[in-house]
Amino acid sequence: MKYTKLCLSVFSLAILFSSATVVANQKENTSIQIVQKEFISVNTLTDFKKYIDKDDVYVKLAPGNYQIDEADNIRFIKVTGSNSHYDLTGARFMVDTKLFYSKELSKSDDGNSMYCAIEISGKNTVFEGLYIETYGDHSGRQSKNKMINIAGENIILKNVEVRTAGSNPWGYGYLYGLGGGDIRKMNGIRVGYPAKNVTLIGCKVHMRAMGHAIFLQGSENTLIQDCHVDGLLRTTDAILAETSGYGFDRDFYAKKPRHAHKKGYVEGTVIGLDGKILPGEIVSLSEDGIRLYPEYNGHPTINTTIKSCTVFQMRRGICVGLNSSGDKVIDCEVRDCVTTGYNVGNEDVVINSSANAKYGEAFGVPYTNAKNASVDITILDSRNGMANDMLAKINGTGHNIIIKTNNDDFIPESMAIKFSVWEGYGNYNPKATMHATDIKLVNNTNTKVLLYPKTKGLDIESRGKVTKVK
Numbered sequence: 516m517k518y519t520k521l522c523l524s525v526f527s528l529a530i531l532f533s534s535a536t537v538v539a540n541q542k543e544n545t546s547i548q549i550v551q552k553e554f555i556s557v558n559t560l561t562d563f564k565k566y567i568d569k570d571d572v573y574v575k576l577a578p579g580n581y582q583i584d585e586a587d588n589i590r591f592i593k594v595t596g597s598n599s600h601y602d603l604t605g606a607r608f609m610v611d612t613k614l615f616y617s618k619e620l621s622k623s624d625d626g627n628s629m630y631c632a633i634e635i636s637g638k639n640t641v642f643e644g645l646y647i648e649t650y651g652d653h654s655g656r657q658s659k660n661k662m663i664n665i666a667g668e669n670i671i672l673k674n675v676e677v678r679t680a681g682s683n684p685w686g687y688g689y690l691y692g693l694g695g696g697d698i699r700k701m702n703g704i705r706v707g708y709p710a711k712n713v714t715l716i717g718c719k720v721h722m723r724a725m726g727h728a729i730f731l732q733g734s735e736n737t738l739i740q741d742c743h744v745d746g747l748l749r750t751t752d753a754i755l756a757e758t759s760g761y762g763f764d765r766d767f768y769a770k771k772p773r774h775a776h777k778k779g780y781v782e783g784t785v786i787g788l789d790g791k792i793l794p795g796e797i798v799s800l801s802e803d804g805i806r807l808y809p810e811y812n813g814h815p816t817i818n819t820t821i822k823s824c825t826v827f828q829m830r831r832g833i834c835v836g837l838n839s840s841g842d843k844v845i846d847c848e849v850r851d852c853v854t855t856g857y858n859v860g861n862e863d864v865v866i867n868s869s870a871n872a873k874y875g876e877a878f879g880v881p882y883t884n885a886k887n888a889s890v891d892i893t894i895l896d897s898r899n900g901m902a903n904d905m906l907a908k909i910n911g912t913g914h915n916i917i918i919k920t921n922n923d924d925f926i927p928e929s930m931a932i933k934f935s936v937w938e939g940y941g942n943y944n945p946k947a948t949m950h951a952t953d954i955k956l957v958n959n960t961n962t963k964v965l966l967y968p969k970t971k972g973l974d975i976e977s978r979g980k981v982t983k984v985k
Contacts, residue, residue, distance in 0.1 A: 554602060567594045567601070570637075578605025583632065584613070589620045590634040590664070597637040604644030604674070608632070610662075612681035615655035615701075625666070626812075629659035631705075636666045643673035649724075654683035654699040660726075661702045666710050674717040677703050682724035684761035687754065688798040689782040689830060690769040691761065692725040700802075702726035703744075708733030708814040715739045722746040722801035728829065730803065733811030736818045745827045746801040748851065748874070750901075751784070752794050767792045782830055783854030783875050783940060785902065796902045797874050799853040804829040807838040815840060827851055831940070832870065836860030836882060844868055850895060854940045855879045855908075859888050869893040872930060873900030876908050881941025883950055885911035894920040894960060898927060906930040906962050908939050912952045919959040926962050932979070935967040 554575040557563050560583070566574045583591060591614055594601065610632045614620070622628060632649075635642055647662055662677045683699040684691055692698050701724035706713050713734060719742065720728040728744040731737055757763045768790045772781050779788045784796045804826030807816050819835065819842040826832040832849030833856070835842040841862025849856040849870040856870030857878035863885075870877040870892060877897070880888050894906065906926060907918060920926060934951040942949065950969035958964060958977035966973070966983045975981055 554600075564592070566596065566599075567592065568596055570597045570599060572596060573600045573602075575602045576606045580607045580609060582609050582611070584611040586614050586617075586620055588623060589628070589630045590623055591631070592633045594633065594635045594640065594642060595637050596640060598639045599637065600641040600643075602644055603642070606645055608645060608647040610647065610649045612649050612651035612653040612655065612701075615660045615681065616653045618656075627659075628657070629661060629664070630655065630657065631661040631664040633662070634664045634666065635670055635672070637670075638667055639669045640667060641671045641673065643671070643675065646676045646678075648678035649681045649701065651681065654681055655701065656699070658694045658698055658700040658726075659702075660700060661705050663704045665704070665706045665713050666708070667713070668709070668711045670710070670712075671714045671716065672704070672718055673714075675704075676719040676721075678721040679703055679724040679726060682726060685724065686749065686760070686800060687762055688725060688749070688800045689802065690754075690784065690786075690792060690798055691765075692802075693770060693782070698725070700724065700726035702730065703728040704730075706731045706734045706737055708811040710734040710737070712736045713738070715742055717741045719743045720745075722829065725801055727802045727806050728804050728826075730806040730808065731816050731819060732808045733814035733816055734819075735816075738820050738822070739805060739824060740820075740822045742805075742824045744804040744825070744829060746799055746804075746829045748828050748853065749798055749800055751792050751796040751798065754792060754798075755794055762792070797853055799828060799830040801829055803831040803834045804849070804852070806831065806834040807842060809838045809840075819843070820845065822846055825849070830854045831858050832856045834858040835863050836880070836885070836941070838863075848895075849877075855881075857890070857892070858940070859885070859890055861885045861888065861911075863888045863890075865890045865892060867891060867893075869895050871895040871900075872897040872903060872906050872926075875903050876905045876939060879908040879940060880911050880914055880916075881908055881939065883910050883942070883944075883947050885914075887913040887915075889915045891917045892919075894918065894926055896922070896925045897930065898925065900927075904929045904931065905933055905939055906960075907932045908936060908941075909934050909954065909956075910936070910942070910949055910951050912950075912954070914954045916954065917957045917959070918962070923961050926960055928961075930962055932956075932958060932962055932964045933967065934965065934970040934973070 554573045703720040822845045832852040836858035844865045847868040953972040962979040964981045
C-alpha cells in the first residue's frame, strides 16, 4: 500500500509541473533551470484532433461549443498521446447519440466492443476542463455505451463534467434496465484494464440515463477525489399513473429479478410476488454512483481510494463491496440512494463518511463471506423518506463498526440496525446461511439493534435497545 501512495503522490506532484520542463545541470550539479512549456492554442475540433495521438504536446482548445456527429471508430475521439496535457477549460462537446448506434464505425483492437465518446489510453497524460453531454433520441446499440473510457497509465482526468442521456427505456431505472433484450444504457466514466495510477479529481457526472456514473474494471491504484455524482429518483406511483409508454405496454410488470430467490425485490425496490410494480415504492432512474467491479477478463481491480466525494439520488451510492481486495472510502457523503448508501465488503475501510437512509439503508455489509471491514459513519437526516425502515444491514465476520449522528431526531424510531438478514440488497447465493459473527459495534444512536439467528460473538456498545429476534 505504501507503493500505491507513493505512485499517486509523485504523479500528483507532476501535475504541478505539467506545463514546465525541469532541466538539471548534471555536470556541475549546482542549479535547476525551469523551462516553461507553452501551450499550443487551437480554435477548432479538427485542429485539436491533430494532437491527440502526439507525445509531449501541451494543447489548449478555445472555449466554445463543439459538435461531435462524425467518427470513424467506435471510440469517437481516441487520445493516445503520452507525456501530454490537454486543457479544454470552457469547451463543451455535444455528442450526437446516433454515433452510439452506427454500424459503420470500425472496431477497436482491444477486444472490447464498447462504444464511447472519448478514450484516453496513453501514459502520463492530463486531460482537464471539458464539459461533455449527449443529444438526440437514439439509444445506442448496446448497454456498454460510455461517455469516457480511461485505459492508460498515469492519467489525470481533472475538472471534467459529464451529462449522460440516451438510454432505453428511460424513466423506469432497474425495473426494466438490468441489461438484455432491448435495454440500452449510457454510462459515465469507466476506468478499466490496463489502466494504472489513474486520478479522477474534481469531476462531475450528472446521470440522466440508465447506467453507472463512475466505475472501475480491472484498474490498479485508482484515486477518485473531490468528485460528484447525481441522478434522478421517481416514485412507482408516478409510473403507475402513466397511460402510455414502456411500462404501460407491459401492464406494469417489472423485469424478472436476476436471482430467483430474491423474488419480490429488484435492486432496492419491492415488487409484487407476481412481478407487478407496486405503489408506494421509489426507484433510481440510474445505477450506481461510484462502483468497483472485482475484475476485468481476469485482471483484478486493486488499490482504490475514494476521497471527499458526494453521491446523490443513485441506486447504490458508493459500491466497493463487490470487490474483495479491500478499498478505502474517506470523507464522503451519500444521500437519497435507493438500494444502499455504501455497499461495503471484504477488508473495506469507510472513514469519516456520512449517509442518510431515506429510501434505503445508509450502509450495508451484506455478504456472508466479507471479513474485517471497518466502517465509521455519521447518519444524516433520514426523515420524510419512504419504503425503508433499515438503517444498516450487517453480515459477515470480524468487522469494526461505528454508527453516530449529529441529531437524534434525524433517525425515525421505526428504523433498525439488523444483523444476519437476507432483507435488502446483496446475498446472491441462494444456499448461503445468513450470519454475523465476532463483530464490534459502537452504536451512538438511539436506533434499535436487531440480532437475527446465526448472530454470535458480538461486542456491542449501544444507546439503542438490543433485541434478539427468533
